[in-house]
Amino acid sequence: xxxxxxxxxxxxxxxxxxxxxxxxxxxxxxxxxxxxxxxxxxxxxxxxxxxxxxxxxxxxxxxxxxxxxxxxxxxxxxxxxxxxxxxxxxxxxxxxxxxxxxxxxxxxxxxxxxxxxxxxxxxxxxxxxxxxxxxxxxxxxxxxxxxxxxxxxxxxxxxxxxxxxxxxxxxx
Numbered sequence: 476x477x478x479x480x481x482x483x484x485x486x487x488x489x490x491x492x493x494x495x496x497x498x499x500x501x502x503x504x505x506x507x508x509x510x511x512x513x514x515x516x517x518x519x520x521x522x523x524x525x526x527x528x529x530x531x532x533x534x535x536x537x538x539x540x541x542x543x544x545x546x547x548x549x550x551x552x553x554x555x556x557x558x559x560x561x562x563x564x565x566x567x568x569x570x571x572x573x574x575x576x577x578x579x580x581x582x583x584x585x586x587x588x589x590x591x592x593x594x595x596x597x598x599x600x601x602x603x604x605x606x607x608x609x610x611x612x613x614x615x616x617x618x619x620x621x622x623x624x625x626x627x628x629x630x631x632x633x634x635x636x637x638x639x640x641x642x643x644x645x646x647x
Contacts, residue, residue: 491522493550500544500554510534514544514554521557533573535561536581579606592634596626 494515501513512520512534520529529535538558545555562581565572572578583603587594597617604612620626 491518491552494518494522494548494552495550497549499547499549500552503543503547505541505543506537506539509537514538514558517561518552518554518557529561530565530568530570533577534558535565536572536574536577538562576607579603582606590633591631592637593631595630597628598630 496515496519498513498515500518501507501515504510504514507513510533512529512532514534517529517532517534520526535558538555540555540559542555545551545553548554580603583599583606584594587599587602600613600617601610604610617626621628
């Protein structure tokens with residue numbers, strides 16, 4: 476198995492065997508119904524060395540990165556990081572995302588997060604819609620969210636020290 480499964484803060488390539496399939500991660504996942512493999516099944520496949528099956532699934536693409544699975548794991552397996560690494564490896568290997576809109580959203584989300592350490596929903600969604608070629612997609616939903624005070628017009632302030640931290644990472 477080449478994908479790392481993170482446990483206890485240390486990345487080890489064979490920690491998938493720590494998973495005893497309690498399925499707490501899958502039970503708490505808000506997007507489990509959209510996945511073809513549940514998070515615990517993905518970890519099990521990695522422990523069996525079935526990396527190709529994992530990379531060809533839609534599970535890692537549907538992962539929201541909310542860390543619910545990782546916080547529920549009794550063995551502290553960082554499943555969210557495994558999903559991120561699987562996505563990156565699939566992209567490196569040229570494996571296409573089953574739903575291109577999901578990949579477009581993921582890229583828009585990561586790009587916006589990298590700007591200030593926080594998501595500015597208006598910009599991220601507008602950029603995502605333009606990249607998809609549907610500039611007014613979700614416009615009605617955006618209007619409703621704005622009227623309910625759920626969507627802010629102005630971007631959030633950057634996290635304190637975020638730009639300095641990002642410069643340090645980019646120098647490496």
